[in-house]
Amino acid sequence: MNALLTETQLEEFRTRAAEMPHPRELVIDLLRAIQNNCGWVPDEGVELAGEILGLSPVQVEEVATFYDKIFRQPVGRRVIHVCDSICCWSRGGEQVYGYLQEKLGIVPGGTTADGIFTLLPTCCLGACGEAPAMMIGLTTYGDLTKERINEILAQERQAALSPLPRGEG
């Protein structure tokens, strides 16, 4: 596993926390930074965030577990969030979700054997005009068809395997 935070990040968060009247407001930023480095937020990450912000681990945990985009268990390198809300539903969202399950050979919540993709549902992505839509990492993809999904998956797989720094997700 990568370091929870880089030296620079740690320094920066500590400085900001010391300067801010309400350091607690940094908790999401911190959890997201840790998740960006590790792929998810392990217990040590919750403890570290608490230590930086002067909170108990449970005070961090009650925030971390509230959000569906913070992962408290390991996920693949790329999390695919498929929109299952009404506009996507009206334009074939269920078929997109089904196709992804078939193509990746996993059920919702599952991770591919090579550890690259995790598949999850999400509510509306704000791409209702380009329905059906999904988000991988922080990139939203709309107007999905089988062909487009194949291309996107190939691209994302390649990016996930490349040695370059990962994008958040």
Next chain:
Amino acid sequence: MTDTPQVLFKNRRPGETAFLAEYQRSGGYEGLRKAVKMTPAEVRETVKESGLRGRGGAGFPTGLKWTFFPADQLGEKYLVCNGDEMEPGTYKDRELLLADPHQLIEGMLVAAYALQTPVAYVFIRYAYERCAQNLERAIAEARQAGFLGRDILGSGFACEIFVHRSAGRYICGEETALLNALEGLRANPRSKPPFPAVRGLFGKPTTVNNVETLANVQHIIAHGADWFRGLARTESGAGTKLYGLSGHLNQTPCLEAPIGITLRELIQEHGGGVWQGRKMKACLPGGASTPFMTAGQLDVPMDFDTIEKAGSRFGTGGVTVFDETTCMVEATLNLNNFFARESCGWCTPCRDGLPFVSWLLRQIETGKATMDDLQTLRDQLRNITGTSFCALAQGAVGPIESLLRLFGDEVEDHIKRGRCPLKS
């Protein structure tokens, strides 16, 4: 169609973002220049006269909301912009921030001046990373140009704007849950009163407004309250509105058109009509929490009062259209599943009631329900109505109530035939 004045979308070009130079070429920051020469009270009064109503879903008059705020009181107080935008069918704030982020920054600065808040936050949902980046760049540009920071345009007024990135959950858009989220607390709603204007962010007076609401403010100051009222086609309405089309249409753009445009114009002219040559069966006029409207109501003007008279709500202006092949029970089930999953879990009618409603709707859709189940569904709606801690559960009830009111025969048909009548 093209003669609609473009106020918020005037700099919008496909695939591009307008930053400071372009924004200023089209008159950007003239509203702020004018505002800081007025007194804060004059700015508030102008916004009140303009008739601007909140674009975040509830339609509360913005100027009136601002009168509850202790603008003249010294000390810590906050302006918060709600950019959570997670209600299915709603994507207008995203389009605005992708196209022209300075629209919001200038609007926030004028609002901050009117309310005399030295600190403002923009709360941005997880999925809108590009919007967050656009805003950060716009803030940096505005600071460089002297529009933001200390002594704005030599007026002595100071204001900082911070971008807060969220991590999911629809409830964060409810204004008091949003305040908890901003503070780094679990994002359950707070009880009201005290209202945020009295005790809001970090316990201090706070005003929460939607992205589109705030983006209108500088235009009102630049061009006047009468001009703004004149933009609308209805007598009582004011301004333009960003409408996001979705569902079974040939085209699904987001566009700016007057308040008071009819559903028919939106659907026929801007949406290119219902797809695949079909007929329209129903639509959600303003997001997932607004009751359905039917094809017989296409000439209703899109405004708060007129849509309410027609049995629904104007909401956010996100119009989702359903064609004649749509099973309304199934559509409603999808909507309710969203609310059930996004329930924050704080109160029982919502946490337990909504999943039960989903179960009942599924029983009906799959042909397993009895007439007793239908009665149970009605009872459940009554149990949830008026008893939930915040408006999320009330929003969930809207579409279901309209399903029973407008499509009661279709619902009963499911029960009588023991299957969905729209599926072969």
